[in-house]
Amino acid sequence: MVKIVLKVNGAERTAEVEPRTLLVEVLREKLGLTGTHVGCDTSQCGACTVHLDGRSIKACTFLAVQADGRNVTTIEGVAKPDGTLHPMQAAFREHHGLQCGFCTPGMVMSALAMVERHKGKPLDETTIRHELEGNLCRCTGYHGIVKAIAAGAAAMTGGG
Amino acid sequence: MYTFDYQRPATLADAVKLHGASDEASFLAGGQTLIPTLKQRLRHASVVIDLGAIADLKGISVSGNTVTVGATTCHADVAASADIKRAIPALAALASGIGDPQVRNCGTIGGSIANNDPAADYPAAVVGLGATVHTSKRTITADDFFTGMFETALEPGELVTKVSFPVPRRAAYMKFPNPASRYAIVGVMVADTSMGIRVAVTGAGPCVFRIPGMEQALTKSFVPSAIKGIAVPPGDLNGDIHATPEYRAHLIGVMAERAVAMIG
Ligand SMILES: Cc1cc2nc3c(=O)[nH]c(=O)nc-3n(C[C@H](O)[C@H](O)[C@H](O)COP(=O)(O)OP(=O)(O)OC[C@H]3O[C@@H](n4cnc5c(N)ncnc54)[C@H](O)[C@@H]3O)c2cc1C
Ligand code: FES
Ligand code: FES
Numbered sequence: 001m002v003k004i005v006l007k008v009n010g011a012e013r014t015a016e017v018e019p020r021t022l023l024v025e026v027l028r029e030k031l032g033l034t035g036t037h038v039g040c041d042t043s044q045c046g047a048c049t050v051h052l053d054g055r056s057i058k059a060c061t062f063l064a065v066q067a068d069g070r071n072v073t074t075i076e077g078v079a080k081p082d083g084t085l086h087p088m089q090a091a092f093r094e095h096h097g098l099q100c101g102f103c104t105p106g107m108v109m110s111a112l113a114m115v116e117r118h119k120g121k122p123l124d125e126t127t128i129r130h131e132l133e134g135n136l137c138r139c140t141g142y143h144g145i146v147k148a149i150a151a152g153a154a155a156m157t158g159g160g
Numbered sequence: 161m162y163t164f165d166y167q168r169p170a171t172l173a174d175a176v177k178l179h180g181a182s183d184e185a186s187f188l189a190g191g192q193t194l195i196p197t198l199k200q201r202l203r204h205a206s207v208v209i210d211l212g213a214i215a216d217l218k219g220i221s222v223s224g225n226t227v228t229v230g231a232t233t234c235h236a237d238v239a240a241s242a243d244i245k246r247a248i249p250a251l252a253a254l255a256s257g258i259g260d261p262q263v264r265n266c267g268t269i270g271g272s273i274a275n276n277d278p279a280a281d282y283p284a285a286v287v288g289l290g291a292t293v294h295t296s297k298r299t300i301t302a303d304d305f306f307t308g309m310f311e312t313a314l315e316p317g318e319l320v321t322k323v324s325f326p327v328p329r330r331a332a333y334m335k336f337p338n339p340a341s342r343y344a345i346v347g348v349m350v351a352d353t354s355m356g357i358r359v360a361v362t363g364a365g366p367c368v369f370r371i372p373g374m375e376q377a378l379t380k381s382f383v384p385s386a387i388k389g390i391a392v393p394p395g396d397l398n399g400d401i402h403a404t405p406e407y408r409a410h411l412i413g414v415m416a417e418r419a420v421a422m423i424g
Contacts, residue, residue, distance in 0.1 A: 002166065018163065019163070019164055019165060019166035019208065020161040020162075020163055020164060020198070022195075041199070042196060042199075043192065043195075043196050043263070044340075044341075046260070046262060049262060052265075055236070055265040056261055056262050056265060057262050057265055057266055058262045058263075058266075061191060061192060061195050061196060061266070062191060062195070062266070063166070063188075063191065063195065063208075063210075065166050065168075065210075066188075066191070066210060066212060110261065110262070113261065114261070117261075131261055133259075133260035133261070133342060134259070134260025134261055134262040134263060135260075
């Protein structure tokens with residue numbers, strides 16, 4: 001077993017892991033952060049998307065030991081501590097960006113990463129759809145998700 | 161996954177030494193191929209040597225007529241690099257079309273070419289642009305590096321350190337992606353370089369290859385119509401549920417013409 005220290009949602013967390021333990025397993029099973037979902041476990045669906053040092057990654061395709069000493073943000077770190085939803089989460093609720101909700105944590109984490117990456121540039125529908133290539137949804141048909149991300153991005157940048 | 165030991169050396173020399181000390185060592189770069197393969201138990205490693213802490217292996221530099229990309233530079237960094245967009249826009253565009261954002265944030269050029277997946281994008285750039293692969297032991301020209309399906313000239317324990325690309329006069333990459341994975345069903349890099357016109361094809365065959373007939377025709381006349389009808393025999397091409405060899409042969413012509421049109 002190896003001891004690792006992760007900064008998860010701003011707080012330092014330690015865990016004993018095997019080298020083969022995946023980051024998503026540590027988050028869900030050792031740290032109780034079950035908001036990060038495992039959909040496919042084969043690097044396709046993006047339900048397990050978290051941010052590592054500010055960039056989106058698939059936590060099912062990343063070893064926990066690789067994240068040692070680094071910053072991890074999960075869906076639990078997105079809303080305010082008092083439960084007030086982040087503008088992107090509020091936009092998903094407002095614009096029917098979810099049905100069953102299984103893909104939603106990954107969608108929101110990808111949405112936040114794409115806003116960050118396109119800082120200052122408009123997020124049009126084509127860009128959003130291209131940026132969502134790593135996230136699958138079996139319910140919505142994506143239309144509500146795309147609308148939600150456009151609205152959430154606008155709300156985050158003060159554009160409406 | 162089978163169990164393995166994990167090491168994160170800080171220097172290239174330590175990484176090579178650790179590899180030499182074990183029978184079944186694997187380097188780990190972005191993990192976007194290695195981790196899925198380990199998960200499926202298609203592969204076993206006694207020790208996984210993470211290259212992520214070796215600062216020398218990461219980064220992009222442009223000097224004179226050469227763009228150098230460190231082995232552990234991720235696809236997203238190549239896609240976003242202002243230097244690469246200026247010097248070789250086709251290379252930045254190719255990197256921006258690999259997989260999806262999460263894969264691009266992890267996957268690396270060194271991992272991609274060392275793995276040499278027949279459907280990977282980077283081999284077309286390395287061969288099409290006539291790049292040089294630098295390793296822990298030597299330098300290898302692009303034409304000698306990729307030797308077959310998932311096969312390269314790398315010896316056991318030999319590490320890719322960087323890839324240097326001579327800046328072409330002009331170049332374009334066109335890919336017909338698998339709509340699910342974004343891997344290339346067929347991808348063609350056409351480049352007008354100081355070594356002449358080069359046309360490199362990925363996705364279609366067991367390994368990236370050049371098409372001398374198209375290169376000669378484009379040398380005479382650099383217009384899409386110059387390569388119309390120059391066919392690659394489907395007998396040597398891949399067939400799977402996504403595309404037959406005949407369809408891939410057809411797509412090579414279409415993608416090559418589109419690349420020439422985009423440049424012209
Ligand atoms: C969902 C998904 C979609 C993808 N789509 C595409 C696509 O559209 N196009 C495409 O080209 N690729 C695609 N990929 C592959 C991806 O882009 C990576 O390039 C690829 O996984 C290998 O890079 P890596 O850094 O992840 O290597 P790793 O997985 O870490 O390693 C791969 C192999 O290379 C070896 N290795 C790694 N670095 C070195 C080095 N410096 N020297 C010697 N050996 C080394 C490792 O030991 C291992 O055997 C996709 C992957 C996924 C999961
Ligand atoms: S669970 Fe990680 S990509 Fe599907
Ligand atoms: S809302 Fe059900 S998978 Fe997306």
